[in-house]
Amino acid sequence: MSDLVTRLRRHAWRMTPQRRVIAETLDGAHVHYTADEILDRACRLMPEISRATVYNTLNEMVALGEVLELNLDGRSKRYDPNIEHDHHHLICDGCGATRDVHTLADPLDSLPGDERHGFAVAEASITFRGLCPDCRRS
Amino acid sequence: MSDLVTRLRRHAWRMTPQRRVIAETLDGAHVHYTADEILDRACRLMPEISRATVYNTLNEMVALGEVLELNLDGRSKRYDPNIEHDHHHLICDGCGATRDVHTLADPLDSLPGDERHGFAVAEASITFRGLCPDCRRS
DNA sequence: TCCTAGCTTAGACTCTGTCTAATGAAAGAT
DNA sequence: ATCTTTCATTAGACAGAGTCTAAGCTAGGA
Structure with a gap:
């Protein structure tokens, strides 16, 4: 059970299998993935997951304040499950x-x-x- | 004559009318424009200038080290003619x-x-x- | 003036991300 | 347990930013 999943459970938010796979992929990494990298990894566990679901879910996690969206390289956004504001x-x-x-x-x-x-x-x-x-x- | 044009002249680099318009647009601004904003403004002075030339030229100025490329909002890049590295x-x-x-x-x-x-x-x-x-x- | 390297152009293409319309699954009410 | 409503998921179309290509054009040296 990842810490991010625990945090997400506190919100009024359906925890579907797709959302769980995405949250666990995000939280298990020591680097910050792009949406497409998360899609790749999620597909290994759930081959039929769709691109739209990954994008939707990441945006919702950001809106809930449980994930940070990073715009660092001008190419693609990356997602950071660490929401401490001093890093x-x-x-x-x-x-x-x-x-x-x-x-x-x-x-x-x-x-x-x-x-x-x-x-x-x-x-x-x-x-x-x-x-x-x-x-x-x- | 803008300071950026002066700096660019020091390089082995053809100063075409298109490049001059782009350099003067960049250098005259107090805020940092996106490539499309630069294209808009350059078109007022030279209506037939192409999108590809604006993108090519901006990338070359960055490669020459005379302009900085900024990725601040995750949408589009902005260009800064101030190349001091400590700002x-x-x-x-x-x-x-x-x-x-x-x-x-x-x-x-x-x-x-x-x-x-x-x-x-x-x-x-x-x-x-x-x-x-x-x-x-x- | 002529020549040639290299610049400019329109438009096709790629990549990242969003939107839409239809289908599918969850949770409360009965 | 079933119904109903609401929300989630899906494939694919779409949009915006930026790059690439192939053809024609031009700056600047011989």
Whole structure:
């Protein structure tokens, strides 16, 4: 039983077999998958699952506040079951692999008042870019 | 004569009328446009310019290192003629307005070695989100 | 001026994601 | 247990952003 499934059960939300497979796929990964990667993996467990269901379900999980949607590479969205608001992301420029990281300092503190231009700044997230161990070798 | 055109002239790169219109459109703006917005504006000066040329040219400017490509909203890319590598972006959650900001500390220093997971980390950029002065009022 | 590399063009194509209309399954009421 | 209503799932059509292709055009050097 994954933690994400537990969290989703608390909402008034039908837990269908398709939704369970999607939630378990998301939650079991240490990297953040795209919708198509989740579809691939879900198809191994439930071959007849449809693309629309995967997209619908991911959007609903995001709307429920139990999954974060990441727009990091400009190609496809990735989904993060970790909803803590103090984490950031490390992305491989070679293959697009994405994972959570934690920093020592809160980046909000690094933006001085005179650089806020009258904005009410609520949130800051850092995107780190580089090459993952696999892509460094090739 | 825009500063971006001056910078582009330093490269072995044909300065065609199309490329000049695109460079001047980009450089004259205070916000960061999408490729389609640039196409719209370029068409006012040169009605027969093609979509492919705008996309090709923007990609070449990025490859020359004279323009930065931003993936901030997951929909379409935006182009920033400011290529200083130590600036970040402040985005309004209300209207999407985007502007450059500078921070006190380099965010790369806030990622400890044991959070790098074997990656060769090259770059870090911060996205600040909040409400701009106009959107705070309404 | 002529030549040639390389630029521009229209339109087809790909990829990611959304929408629609029809079918299928769950949960409360009887 | 069955009915009924509501919501979920499905295949496929559609939409938006961006890339590719093949043909013609042009900038700039010889």
